[in-house]
Amino acid sequence: MSIRTTCPYCGVGCGLAVKPQGRTVVAAGDPEHPANRGRLCSKGAALGSTVGLEGRLLHPMIGERRAGWSEATALIARRFRAAIERHGPDSVAFYVSGQLLTEDYYAANKLMKGFIGSGNIDTNSRLCMASAVVAHKLSFGADLVPGCYEDLDLADLVVFAGHNAAWTHPVLFRRLEAARAAGQRHVVIDPRRTDTAEVADLHLPLRPQSDVRLWNGLLADLIQRGAVDRAYVAAHVSGFAEVEAALARDDQSLAAVAADCDLIPADLERFYAWFAQTPRTVSLFSMGANQSAQGVAKGLAIINAHLATGRIGKPGACPFSITGQPNAMGGRETGGMANTLAAHMDFEPESRARLARFWAAPAVAERAGLKAVELFDAVAEGRIKALWIMATNPAVSLPGTGKVREALKACPFVVVSDVMASGDTLDLAHVRLPALAWGEKDGTVTNSERRISRQRPLFDPPGEARADWRIVADVADAMGFGEAFAWRGPGQVFREWARLTAYENQDRTLNLGPLVGLDQAGYDALAPVQWPITPAGEGTARLFVDGRFQTPDGRALMNPVAPQGAAIPLDGAFSLALNTGRVRDHWHTLTRTGLAPELCRHAPEPYVDIHPEDAAAAGVTEGALTRVRTASGEAVAPARLTDRQRRGDLFMPMHWTAAYAPAGRANLLVGPTVDPRSGQPEFKHSPAQVRPYRETWRGFFLSRQAWAAPSDLDLVWRRIPQDGCQLHEFAGRGDDEEREALRRVLIKGSPAAEVLRYEDQTVGSLREAFLDGDRLDRVLFTATTGRLPPREWLAALFTQGALTAADRSTLLIGRAPGQPLSTAPIVCACRGVRADRIDAAIAAGADDLDAVAEATGAGAACGSCRPQIAHQLRTRKPEALHAA
Numbered sequence: 001m002s003i004r005t006t007c008p009y010c011g012v013g014c015g016l017a018v019k020p021q022g023r024t025v026v027a028a029g030d031p032e033h034p035a036n037r038g039r040l041c042s043k044g045a046a047l048g049s050t051v052g053l054e055g056r057l058l059h060p061m062i063g064e065r066r067a068g069w070s071e072a073t074a075l076i077a078r079r080f081r082a083a084i085e086r087h088g089p090d091s092v093a094f095y096v097s098g099q100l101l102t103e104d105y106y107a108a109n110k111l112m113k114g115f116i117g118s119g120n121i122d123t124n125s126r127l128c129m130a131s132a133v134v135a136h137k138l139s140f141g142a143d144l145v146p147g148c149y150e151d152l153d154l155a156d157l158v159v160f161a162g163h164n165a166a167w168t169h170p171v172l173f174r175r176l177e178a179a180r181a182a183g184q185r186h187v188v189i190d191p192r193r194t195d196t197a198e199v200a201d202l203h204l205p206l207r208p209q210s211d212v213r214l215w216n217g218l219l220a221d222l223i224q225r226g227a228v229d230r231a232y233v234a235a236h237v238s239g240f241a242e243v244e245a246a247l248a249r250d251d252q253s254l255a256a257v258a259a260d261c262d263l264i265p266a267d268l269e270r271f272y273a274w275f276a277q278t279p280r281t282v283s284l285f286s287m288g289a290n291q292s293a294q295g296v297a298k299g300l301a302i303i304n305a306h307l308a309t310g311r312i313g314k315p316g317a318c319p320f321s322i323t324g325q326p327n328a329m330g331g332r333e334t335g336g337m338a339n340t341l342a343a344h345m346d347f348e349p350e351s352r353a354r355l356a357r358f359w360a361a362p363a364v365a366e367r368a369g370l371k372a373v374e375l376f377d378a379v380a381e382g383r384i385k386a387l388w389i390m391a392t393n394p395a396v397s398l399p400g401t402g403k404v405r406e407a408l409k410a411c412p413f414v415v416v417s418d419v420m421a422s423g424d425t426l427d428l429a430h431v432r433l434p435a436l437a438w439g440e441k442d443g444t445v446t447n448s449e450r451r452i453s454r455q456r457p458l459f460d461p462p463g464e465a466r467a468d469w470r471i472v473a474d475v476a477d478a479m480g481f482g483e484a485f486a487w488r489g490p491g492q493v494f495r496e497w498a499r500l501t502a503y504e505n506q507d508r509t510l511n512l513g514p515l516v517g518l519d520q521a522g523y524d525a526l527a528p529v530q531w532p533i534t535p536a537g538e539g540t541a542r543l544f545v546d547g548r549f550q551t552p553d554g555r556a557l558m559n560p561v562a563p564q565g566a567a568i569p570l571d572g573a574f575s576l577a578l579n580t581g582r583v584r585d586h587w588h589t590l591t592r593t594g595l596a597p598e599l600c601r602h603a604p605e606p607y608v609d610i611h612p613e614d615a616a617a618a619g620v621t622e623g624a625l626t627r628v629r630t631a632s633g634e635a636v637a638p639a640r641l642t643d644r645q646r647r648g649d650l651f652m653p654m655h656w657t658a659a660y661a662p663a664g665r666a667n668l669l670v671g672p673t674v675d676p677r678s679g680q681p682e683f684k685h686s687p688a689q690v691r692p693y694r695e696t697w698r699g700f701f702l703s704r705q706a707w708a709a710p711s712d713l714d715l716v717w718r719r720i721p722q723d724g725c726q727l728h729e730f731a732g733r734g735d736d737e738e739r740e741a742l743r744r745v746l747i748k749g750s751p752a753a754e755v756l757r758y759e760d761q762t763v764g765s766l767r768e769a770f771l772d773g774d775r776l777d778r779v780l781f782t783a784t785t786g787r788l789p790p791r792e793w794l795a796a797l798f799t800q801g802a803l804t805a806a807d808r809s810t811l812l813i814g815r816a817p818g819q820p821l822s823t824a825p826i827v828c829a830c831r832g833v834r835a836d837r838i839d840a841a842i843a844a845g846a847d848d849l850d851a852v853a854e855a856t857g858a859g860a861a862c863g864s865c866r867p868q869i870a871h872q873l874r875t876r877k878p879e880a881l882h883a884a
């Protein structure tokens with residue numbers, strides 16, 4: 001029997017029909033869930049590989065000592081109370097996450113803002129959605145997402161503004177691909193030629209951080225063409241005249257805007273004309289808009305174009321801020337951000353009084369708390385005496401990794417609730433609390449289109465792990481607030497939350513009133529539903545259909561925005577613009593997708609994408625380890641030369657951590673600049689320089705266990721999980737003595753009775769295989785000038801029981817006799833199909849996506865790789881593009 005639940009990754013919020021099998025699952029898309037209608041991407045499809053108990057935290061830990069729940073809870077309560085008594089409520093803080101369930105979020109927010117009495121609860125959504133939230137509030141009067149996924153099907157033009165949907169919201173992107181096949185147009189605004197851009201009708205590779213100029217130019221062009229919907233503006237929008245006056249301060253001619261954005265004028269003109277002609281336009285905006293020191297301005301500029309043309313609240317027309325995390329929306333609703341209260345209320349006296357009444361709360365926070373970056377600054381300065389982190393990994397994901405780690409080390413008391421036992425943040429905690437993971441948790445999440453879906457338990461709780469809401473309630477109880485946190489299950493938390501949304505609600509759109517009466521069976525069976533929920537119990541797909549907004553006069557507001565460019569401009573020393581973001585098959589800090597070898601193949605290790613001319617100028621070659629330096633720090637990763645980058649721009653993925661690739665951490669490089677209104681960091685632009693790393697030797701090490709290099713060795717290493725073993729790649733700048741020091745560490749403790757060894761001193765090559773009976777235990781290959789063989793055949797030997805005589809005979813050559821192995825990159829993660837096989841199929845006549853799928857299997861499963869296959873088709877066969 002399968003259980004219906006929701007995918008724990010992105011904000012698409014796909015429904016799953018899952019069959020638990022022991023401690024794993026077979027995940028399939030739920031054909032009846034409106035978000036995905038049965039589809040899944042590579043990450044959702046691989047959930048079965050990530051739900052094992054390996055590496056899980058199963059008991060509360062105080063330092064390195066296992067503790068009972070009551071001891072851990074009492075300690076946390078005591079330390080928080082002591083800090084509050086001595087230094088006031090603002091000396092403590094929670095830092096939470098869009099990966100908590102709504103029930104968890106509600107509980108944490110209630111404790112901090114209602115009972116501790118501080119605003120100091122902020123969420124990783126600060127790094128993600130904060131700019132869009134401010135833009136929504138300024139334009140619509142509240143943080144309301146106007147559209148719904150159906151609008152994506154109905155639109156005739158879809159603009160992706162800083163959104164690599166093909167990789168980050170793959171199921172929505174497949175839906176959009178289907179619409180495009182039926183005539184919809186796609187325009188991608190992104191400095192990089194992403195997979196999303198690759199298959200679009202028009203790609204505008206703008207100068208980084210020039211979006212406001214581009215959207216202002218569009219509005220000026222719409223005005224000039226007479227494409228403004230004057231009747232809509234007159235009836236429903238304020239501020240048009242102010243915005244029009246502000247536009248007049250810049251030269252809005254096509255030539256001037258194109259020059260500032262570094263675009264071909266004809267391309268820009270084409271976009272402006274398409275936008276003017278297409279009433280049914282959806283503008284999706286994501287991190288390329290939000291993660292900027294002008295993130296709010298970018299959102300406002302996009303919304304302005306929609307308000308001026310009346311393209312909002314209508315089928316197929318809206319500005320659409322898409323959420324990243326599975327419950328980013330739920331967190332915004334329940335007050336997870338430091339500058340809002342719960343249920344879309346702010347800190348005005350009436351709202352505070354209302355919350356105090358509803359919660360019977362002693363001390364509703366008087367003012368907004370610290371926003372994530374400020375919060376960690378306060379931790380560094382010793383102003384925060386006790387910090388509780390839940391379901392996020394700030395030592396990796398906040399800008400300025402080095403500084404964040406120092407802050408955590410200096411904090412007198414750090415609690416981390418997580419599902420894993422160790423990790424970059426967990427390793428700095430005084431108390432670690434085991435939370436239930438996906439597959440065990442029970443509650444609700446809200447996706448990008450305001451749809452509430454259930455996450456349901458598939459397994460019994462492992463060890464002593466507990467639900468996040470319950471951990472919070474237990475601490476609240478130990479602090480003396482028990483009565484207000486005496487829920488017996490998530491259904492009760494949800495009902496209280498629904499009641500709050502309806503409480504004294506005259507004008508707040510966020511209203512779940514009709515769900516207040518849900519009994520346990522109703523909660524368990526809750527079908528996906530969009531808020532606001534009408535008194536008849538119906539969900540609402542599209543907001544603002546009547547042209548009324550949540551402002552005091554019901555009118556939307558257009559806000560003037562001035563283009564600014566990057567917060568920190570490039571200069572002679574740091575002349576390249578470093579951009580960071582996501583890869584297709586990994587999720588954030590690898591704590592989950594890193595457990596699935598099939599998800600590690602598409603982008604096995606960190607990298608830095610660079611234009612070939614910039615690479616040549618810096619002496620950097622394809623695949624060579626490259627140092628990237630900014631004012632904040634230095635990282636090292638292999639270079640990938642590609643003309644998908646603009647000249648002058650670099651890109652690094654955000655995912656790698658100290659546990660996987662300490663030198664490859666992007667946030668060593670990103671500085672603390674934030675948008676002054678939203679507090680969201682400028683993750684997409686850091687002035688940088690590059691030069692070759694120039695290692696003196698390289699090597700790889702295969703072992704059954706994960707390994708981390710001692711920090712006193714001068715080397716760069718990365719760990720790449722494989723099916724039966726862990727592959728560690730390294731390169732060093734030390735001498736032979738250092739290489740030998742590393743070797744001693746690596747072979748220590750091997751049970752191997754037999755060692756096969758080959759040495760060639762002329763090229764500094766040393767190859768060793770450690771055999772435990774007829775099983776391979778470890779493999780270590782190093783070389784100074786000599787070449788190293790491909791790793792795959794050796795890695796695959798770890799999955800087999802006994803080595804054959806033939807295997808042994810070529811072990812130190814590194815390949816099966818007579819079988820050259822492909823090292824071409826994996827394109828299709830589901831079926832393990834490599835680029836060279838796809839090329840061969842194309843050469844043999846496969847001329848569209850379906851033909852490639854038929855010939856190789858690539859793209860036939862989840863479809864996340866289809867844009868990349870389309871790219872190969874186009875490079876090999878220009879005429880095949882339209883078939884894609």
Ligand SMILES: Nc1nc2c(c(=O)[nH]1)N[C@H]1C(S)=C(S)[C@@H](COP(=O)(O)OP(=O)(O)OC[C@H]3O[C@@H](n4cnc5c(=O)[nH]c(N)nc54)[C@H](O)[C@@H]3O)O[C@H]1N2
Pocket residue numbers: 010011128161162163164165167168169189190191192194207208209210211286287288289323324325579580581582583584585586587588684
């Ligand atoms: N595979 C995968 N999917 C995910 C996630 C994941 O970790 N992995 N995380 C989820 C989360 S939390 C989020 S927030 C979303 C994020 O989803 P996206 O926003 O699509 O992802 P990013 O890769 O961060 O950034 C998007 C694009 O912004 C572009 N960009 C950079 N600078 C600029 C600029 O100045 N202007 C414009 N217009 N564009 C610019 C980048 O080149 C990049 O291609 O993804 C969600 N989905």
Ligand SMILES: Nc1nc2c(c(=O)[nH]1)N[C@H]1C(S)=C(S)[C@@H](COP(=O)(O)OP(=O)(O)OC[C@H]3O[C@@H](n4cnc5c(=O)[nH]c(N)nc54)[C@H](O)[C@@H]3O)O[C@H]1N2
Pocket residue numbers: 097099100124125127128129287291324325390391392393394396397398399417418419420423435436437438441468580581582587588589590591592654666667670683
């Ligand atoms: N350079 C750069 N940095 C970025 C970004 C970027 O584009 N560039 N993007 C930013 C964005 S948009 C985001 S959203 C953040 C994401 O960054 P993080 O939130 O730090 O990343 P995750 O790896 O998702 O961390 C989630 C943590 O919660 C744990 N966990 C999982 N499920 C549960 C649960 O049910 N309960 C508990 N208690 N723990 C759980 C996981 O093991 C993991 O440790 O990164 C931001 N950082």
Ligand code: SF4
Pocket residue numbers: 007008009010011012013014036039040041042043044045169170171172
């Ligand atoms: S698109 Fe992929 S990651 Fe996102 S919710 Fe759906 S299956 Fe999960």
Ligand SMILES: [Mo]
Pocket residue numbers: 127128129324325
């Ligand atoms: Mo995010």
